[in-house]
Amino acid sequence: MNAADIKSKARELGFDLCGIAPASDHPELTFFREWLDRGYAGEMAYLNRSAERRADVRNVVPSARTVIVTATVYNTDRPYSTECADPERAHIARYAWGDDYHDVIGGRMEQLLAWMKQSSDEAFEARAYVDTGPVQERVYAQYAGIGWIGKNTCVIHPEKGSWMFLAEIICSLDLECDRPALDQCGTCTLCIEACPTQAIVAPGVLDSTRCISHLTIEHRGDVPGAFRDAIGTHVYGCDICQEVCPWNARPPVSDDPAWQPRAWWDGVSVENLASRSDDELRVAMRKSAMQRTKVSGLRRNLEYRRISDSSKQ
Ligand code: B12
Numbered sequence: 602m603n604a605a606d607i608k609s610k611a612r613e614l615g616f617d618l619c620g621i622a623p624a625s626d627h628p629e630l631t632f633f634r635e636w637l638d639r640g641y642a643g644e645m646a647y648l649n650r651s652a653e654r655r656a657d658v659r660n661v662v663p664s665a666r667t668v669i670v671t672a673t674v675y676n677t678d679r680p681y682s683t684e685c686a687d688p689e690r691a692h693i694a695r696y697a698w699g700d701d702y703h704d705v706i707g708g709r710m711e712q713l714l715a716w717m718k719q720s721s722d723e724a725f726e727a728r729a730y731v732d733t734g735p736v737q738e739r740v741y742a743q744y745a746g747i748g749w750i751g752k753n754t755c756v757i758h759p760e761k762g763s764w765m766f767l768a769e770i771i772c773s774l775d776l777e778c779d780r781p782a783l784d785q786c787g788t789c790t791l792c793i794e795a796c797p798t799q800a801i802v803a804p805g806v807l808d809s810t811r812c813i814s815h816l817t818i819e820h821r822g823d824v825p826g827a828f829r830d831a832i833g834t835h836v837y838g839c840d841i842c843q844e845v846c847p848w849n850a851r852p853p854v855s856d857d858p859a860w861q862p863r864a865w866w867d868g869v870s871v872e873n874l875a876s877r878s879d880d881e882l883r884v885a886m887r888k889s890a891m892q893r894t895k896v897s898g899l900r901r902n903l904e905y906r907r908i909s910d911s912s913k914q
């Protein structure tokens with residue numbers, strides 16, 4: 602079993618891209634500590650707790666020599682929030698429209714790993730992760746040639762754009778590695794200018810305490826009043842800095858049933874969602890990434906919007 606065999610199996614399992622990065626001292630890995638020290642992680646205390654392990658995959662799998670990175674396009678054919686003229690439309694980030702990617706991609710990664718174990722002549726150590734592992738996924742994706750880390754901090758592929766989930770297998774096999782992706786943002790700063798809360802404080806540096814994704818999903822308790830107008834009808838996450846990106850102007854669309862928008866969220870208004878009972882919302886959020894905030898978190902975001910609308914009348 603070699604690198605080409607792994608990539609062809611990854612394609613067979615439905616991954617759009619697969620590349621291999623060396624498990625070495627990539628300079629970008631050191632930004633993480635500085636980012637934490639500046640307080641940019643906001644309330645995501647788990648990032649502080651796991652900082653040492655996140656510094657290098659060899660702290661997670663000591664024998665690691667390579668990181669196999671996969672990317673899965675989750676974009677569907679629905680318009681962007683920036684294209685929507687209806688001021689009452691509820692905007693939910695597109696990564697959360699369908700089934701929970703942790704389960705779907707996690708299952709496919711386990712299949713890839715099981716196949717590797719069966720096909721390899723050599724015994725090896727490995728761990729598969731999607732999102733929640735102590736891994737700086739974007740850095741390894743860049744070194745695996747999946748895409749460059751854009752000014753909006755997202756990994757962008759020249760043809761696939763950035764609507765992609767990343768996942769990886771850290772392993773002790775000495776596989777042939779890909780060339781790192783080259784930065785193609787150039788002089789463009791559209792994402793930095795479009796962010797309604799000025800959360801991209803420098804190219805590639807995001808202050809989570811200002812990011813709508815953090816404010817509507819990770820933040821507990823009251824959302825600071827100063828951000829509520831800028832949040833608008835973004836009731837769960839935010840896609841603006843990717844929607845304005847020229848590399849996402851003609852993005853590929855996935856026909857995978859897992860990522861298609863559930864009818865509950867498809868083109869609905871804030872009022873429509875807010876009028877749903879807790880039980881209905883619970884059913885709608887079942888096995889979706891939106892379970893992270895539970896019904897109470899979504900309800901909080903919906904209520905802010907309703908209160909702000911009624912105070913303007
Ligand atoms: C914490 C987290 C968040 C936080 C912080 C995001 C952030 N930009 O750091 C919040 C809640 C805000 C968030 C939001 C979103 N997230 Co998120 N998130 C993560 C998580 C769990 C960790 C990221 C992390 O370590 N951040 C810390 C910073 C330092 O790391 P980084 O962004 O990877 O950093 C690179 C650049 O910022 C840059 N950099 C940093 N500092 C500096 C300094 C200088 C001088 C320079 C030049 C560069 C530079 O280099 C970095 C490497 O250090 C990853 C999964 C994982 N385990 O990696 C998913 C992940 C990054 N998220 C993802 C997604 C989909 C989203 C959202 C689109 C969801 C949404 N629509 O609401 C938004 C996108 C917002 C955005 N513009 O990033 C995907 C991104 C896929 C992709 N194509 O890049 C990931 C990889 C999950 C996955 N497995 O698919 N997320």
Ligand code: SF4
Nearest residue numbers: 796812813839841842
């Ligand atoms: S996700 Fe939205 S709030 Fe966060 S950095 Fe991008 S545009 Fe700004």
